[in-house]
Amino acid sequence: MRDDECRPRQISSSLAITNRELAETRIRLAQETEAERKRISRDLHDQTLADLRHLLVAIDQIPPAGPSPTSPSQLRNDVEMISNEIRHICEDLSPSVLANVGLLPALEWALSDCVSHLPQERKFDYEFIAEAGIEESLSLTPTEQIQIYRILQEAISNASRHAEAAHVRLSIKRRNKADSIIELEDDGKGFDSEIGSNKTGYGLANIRSRADIIGAQVSWVRRAPHGCVFTLLKANCVASSPE
Ligand SMILES: Nc1ncnc2c1ncn2[C@@H]1O[C@H](COP(=O)(O)OP(=O)(O)O)[C@@H](O)[C@H]1O
Ligand SMILES: [Mg+2]
Incomplete structure (x- = not known):
């Protein structure tokens, strides 16, 4: 054949x-x-x-x-x-931080909270970057926000437990006007979706399943020279800003 x-x-x-x-x-x-x-x-x-x-x-x-x-x-x-x-x-x-401060500050808090609970020798530098004006333009239901928060919580936990990174950056920006991209970038030992497909932990499977529930796409890509970029892409969740 x-x-x-x-x-x-x-x-x-x-x-x-x-x-x-x-x-x-x-x-x-x-x-x-x-x-x-x-x-x-x-x-x-x-x-x-x-x-x-x-x-x-x-x-x-x-x-x-x-x-x-x-x-x-x-x-x-x-x-x-x-x-x-x-x-x-x-x-x-239900994470109160989400209800109290909104998604973006809650994500920033999740990252800083994770680092604050690490022993001194495992702490890493981190930064949070949000594109100007994106917070006001995001249009997400409470369910979508909770799923995105839980997804990033697990990705942050993975970066802190497995990557051995010195620096982690969490960022959110718009793409193609209406879509938003959340990235968690670490400079650790490296990881990608290919490796992820044969890992047995539940964290990655849960991330995929939560993303599926809200119609988002997730990926892990190796970063040069080392590390990993986790990306969550959610289409049509950014309202167009007035011209
Ligand atoms: N940012 C990362 N850097 C390095 N390895 C990672 C990263 N994220 C996930 N991994 C790898 O993927 C595996 C599976 O993750 P997960 O499904 O969340 O299970 P668990 O965290 O319980 O091990 C981890 O054990 C680790 O080897
Ligand atoms: Mg995990």
């Missing part, structure tokens, strides 16, 4: 494999969401509710008059601790 006669069969079989992988990733994301809900419900039940019950018991022991076994400052500390727990649980459910 000639070479060009084999090609359509090869393409359709690799398409079938890609479709199967996509379906598997979707199922796994749904399972992870379910596992996450269970964890949050467990946290609320075992931790937060239990703490509130202890607080109730402590309050019940306060006599209507006279000295109390629990000091007001102790009660205050307990309430503070429970509030912090609830805040963490809410943060897991």
Whole structure:
């Protein structure tokens, strides 16, 4: 059989494999969401509710008059601790930084927050660059913003855990007027989509699947002389600026 006669069969079989992988990733994301809900419900039940019950018991022991076994400052500390727990649980459910400051500052914060939690010897320099006026022109639904935030969180986490980079740059700019490009560039040991296709971690698969959900394209390209550029391209999300 000639070479060009084999090609359509090869393409359709690799398409079938890609479709199967996509379906598997979707199922796994749904399972992870379910596992996450269970964890949050467990946290609320075992931790937060239990703490509130202890607080109730402590309050019940306060006599209507006279000295109390629990000091007001102790009660205050307990309430503070429970509030912090609830805040963490809410943060897991929906990143408050996104709602509070908007997507671009949230992305900048994700990068600086990641570096701030690294031990001194693994910290790297970083910069965040946003094209002038892009923030006001971006038109993204809350779901798209959350998916983009989660995608960049994972890409940043990968750069910090695997790249051994000295410098990381996160940038956002427009392309072809209506499309936007977010790039995360590191000068680490290097990585690209080809290598990525045979890696077994869930991070890359989740990034691809999240991108698929919002109709964005993602890629990892080796950077010269070393490092990696992760790109997220989202078409038609930049409103045209008034001429
Ligand atoms: N920026 C990067 N630089 C170097 N290697 C990377 C980078 N991003 C991802 N990788 C590689 O891709 C692999 C898979 O990543 P991922 O699917 O997120 O799984 P995990 O982070 O759990 O290892 C990583 O183990 C690492 O080898
Ligand atoms: Mg990862």
